[in-house]
Amino acid sequence: MIIAVRRQDRHEALAGLRVDGDKTVVNVMAGVANDDLRGTLATDAPLVRAIPLPAVRARRSVTVTFPSHPAANVLFEYLGGVLHVADEAAFDVFSALTGTLTAHCTYLATLTSWASGHGIAADDAERYVRGLFQEVGRALSDEARSLHQLAADHETPNGNNERIRTSWSDTANSEALEKALDDLLADLK
Known part of the structure; x- marks a missing residue:
């Protein structure tokens, strides 16, 4: 499951949504940490933050992810490659770079x-x-x-x-x- 709503709209957009623990959630919301999303979704499902850029349409863009997860890895390798980072602080640095x-x-x-x-x-x-x-x-x-x-x-x-x-x-x-x-x-x- 991919969660892709604007940060400021997440509470309204995700209200009432529950995710079973056997699903994998890919969080592509800028500035929304996995702990924040986990609380909103009330789930123990694996959460992966990702920054897929427009060039993934042509399979020409590396996607930054945290943490590494096999399902997300397969998806983003197919779309141009994966760059795993060690923590959310590093992830946020890459997220800021996309603002350029x-x-x-x-x-x-x-x-x-x-x-x-x-x-x-x-x-x-x-x-x-x-x-x-x-x-x-x-x-x-x-x-x-x-x-x-x-x-x-x-x-x-x-x-x-x-x-x-x-x-x-x-x-x-x-x-x-x-x-x-x-x-x-x-x-x-």
Whole structure:
């Protein structure tokens, strides 16, 4: 059984639901610990937290789980792989990382809007930005290279990429991102 409702709706949505102890419950609600869900469901059934991302549709995304459970492992291996974590604190860190997905897409949309503001047709700008970052996305599958190495491989010393990286990815922006992640992590606990 998969429980997938918004955290704020869980009490109303799950009221009266009882789960037999021989079932396995996969909890995909962000910020809802297994102990909390166990109390809501009043069950002794095995509970597994999971973070299935949209790419599971194409079987291309690893799913973070806690704790490891054979039934959940089979399901998520089929959908792109499983990454088991040791405890719910580690699980919450991975959950916070998922909060960066739309920021990435918004970054790409900002690039497109910037180009449009400089006279490039919006369709052309978006086509170019998509093509530019699709290749970088494919390069992410090369796990032999760290993310730092991947960045270095795409950067010419004293070139355009280095200029934007060092101007935009400064200490203040890095600290702002880390604070946003810390704040989200605190809310997920």
